[in-house]
Amino acid sequence: MKILVLGSGGREHALCWKIAASPLVTKLWCLPGNAGIANDAECVPIDLTDHAAVIAFCKANAVDFVVVGPDAAIAAGIVDDLNAARFKAFGPTKAAGQLESSKSFTKALCRDNNIPTAAYGHFDKAEAAKAYIRQQGAPIVVKADGLAAGKGVVVAMTLDEALAAVEMMFGGAFGESGAEVVVEEFMQGEEASFFVLCDGEHALPLATVQDHKRAFDGDQGPNTGGMGAYSPAPVMTEALCQQVMDEIIHPTLRAMKAKGMPYKGVLYAGIMLTDNGPKLVEYNARFGDPECQVLMLRMMSDIVPALIACADGQLGHMSLRWYDEVAITVIMATKGYPGDAPKGSRIEGLDEAAKGEGVEIFHAGTKRIDGHITANGGRVLNVCALGKSVSEARERAYAAIDKINWPEGFCRRDIGWRAVEREQAKR
Ligand code: AMP
Numbered sequence: 001m002k003i004l005v006l007g008s009g010g011r012e013h014a015l016c017w018k019i020a021a022s023p024l025v026t027k028l029w030c031l032p033g034n035a036g037i038a039n040d041a042e043c044v045p046i047d048l049t050d051h052a053a054v055i056a057f058c059k060a061n062a063v064d065f066v067v068v069g070p071d072a073a074i075a076a077g078i079v080d081d082l083n084a085a086r087f088k089a090f091g092p093t094k095a096a097g098q099l100e101s102s103k104s105f106t107k108a109l110c111r112d113n114n115i116p117t118a119a120y121g122h123f124d125k126a127e128a129a130k131a132y133i134r135q136q137g138a139p140i141v142v143k144a145d146g147l148a149a150g151k152g153v154v155v156a157m158t159l160d161e162a163l164a165a166v167e168m169m170f171g172g173a174f175g176e177s178g179a180e181v182v183v184e185e186f187m188q189g190e191e192a193s194f195f196v197l198c199d200g201e202h203a204l205p206l207a208t209v210q211d212h213k214r215a216f217d218g219d220q221g222p223n224t225g226g227m228g229a230y231s232p233a234p235v236m237t238e239a240l241c242q243q244v245m246d247e248i249i250h251p252t253l254r255a256m257k258a259k260g261m262p263y264k265g266v267l268y269a270g271i272m273l274t275d276n277g278p279k280l281v282e283y284n285a286r287f288g289d290p291e292c293q294v295l296m297l298r299m300m301s302d303i304v305p306a307l308i309a310c311a312d313g314q315l316g317h318m319s320l321r322w323y324d325e326v327a328i329t330v331i332m333a334t335k336g337y338p339g340d341a342p343k344g345s346r347i348e349g350l351d352e353a354a355k356g357e358g359v360e361i362f363h364a365g366t367k368r369i370d371g372h373i374t375a376n377g378g379r380v381l382n383v384c385a386l387g388k389s390v391s392e393a394r395e396r397a398y399a400a401i402d403k404i405n406w407p408e409g410f411c412r413r414d415i416g417w418r419a420v421e422r423e424q425a426k427r
């Protein structure tokens with residue numbers, strides 16, 4: 001079977017690595033891919049926003065199945081266009097993808113179906129949003145209604161911060177996506193990410209993950225796309241997972257089906273574990289990056305039949321097996337990220353680093369120039385490791401990082417700290 005993966009990040013490298021291991025696959029391409037993906041798939045420099053070019057590639061190469069990585073492609077309707085051209089794809093349609101691309105869509109769906117989430121108001125005028133904020137008081141959360149590359153959320157601890165966030169969003173800081181805002185109740189608790197495969201009706205839970213969104217150690221500094229993650233998330237007990245399935249995931253899938261937009265693909269629920277039980281923070285309509293990397297490392301089963309079952313509505317017959325080991329990933333980013341990150345610096349020592357026990361290195365923003373791996377963006381490498389415990393996996397990942405020679409890069413040194421503390425407390 002010939003498979004095409006769309007995207008160019010660490011998430012897509014992990015997907016390609018896992019898909020390439022399937023005995024069902026005879027050929028694997030990635031558009032546009034990166035320097036690391038090139039080891040697992042043939043990379044072709046086609047712009048994903050050019051749907052006609054993607055479809056022409058599928059036709060010319062008789063592609064059997066397309067796996068869509070990034071949210072932007074889903075929001076742009078790539079799955080709809082592929083399906084219209086009679087290509088089978090993994091991922092939601094544009095309408096179903098609103099679970100990620102429109103916060104007000106998801107908030108209304110939760111309200112109408114009693115799905116636990118933060119109370120909210122939805123506004124298209126700054127003055128009305130400010131009045132609501134003054135009435136509710138701080139802390140409070142202000143969100144641009146649309147995709148804003150993970151930067152459209154302000155968790156305001158004071159009234160002034162919240163009012164300034166409204167000003168900024170209506171001032172055009174996020175372009176179109178700030179023309180409407182959602183103002184939410186502040187939820188207190190520990191966060192975890194919960195992933196399920198969906199086929200429009202059935203849901204197959206994957207593993208739980210915890211990530212680290214802040215740029216610097218101690219969860220300090222600006223929010224990023226994610227600086228590291230580990231799986232499983234020990235805070236998500238089996239009982240809590242079941243509660244999330246019953247109270248959040250299944251009602252969502254039923255509601256989407258009833259609306260005529262059945263959700264197919266991977267649904268990524270950000271969950272806040274509050275004193276009143278798990279509540280939905282947000283949905284994403286794709287695998288998380290870097291959460292996907294640790295999921296792929298822990299998945300024992302062939303992923304390809306599961307992805308196809310999502311597209312075919314056959315997930316009810318599927319199950320997946322997982323390794324018991326813990327997986328961790330530490331992101332190495334170019335200094336300056338999440339702000340400006342200069343491109344072109346050389347990275348040495350990757351082969352030696354990858355030899356460590358349980359270690360796997362996925363590439364995010366890398367490019368091969370004159371035979372050398374160079375940095376080509378903010379998040380550049382995902383250094384991953386498996387281990388019997390988070391402590392062991394983390395030691396292995398950092399031992400690998402210490403072999404990488406890249407003065408222009410940085411990473412957090414404390415990925416997994418919550419889980420390590422839990423492990424130490426148990427001893
Ligand atoms: P989002 O992009 O919606 O996931 O928001 C980014 C981050 O902001 C989340 O991972 C949370 O840490 C935080 N956040 C979002 N909504 C809330 C909320 N209602 N209460 C507390 N924290 C929130």
Ligand code: GLY
Binds near residue numbers: 291
């Ligand atoms: N790591 C967060 C995300 O993929 O949205």
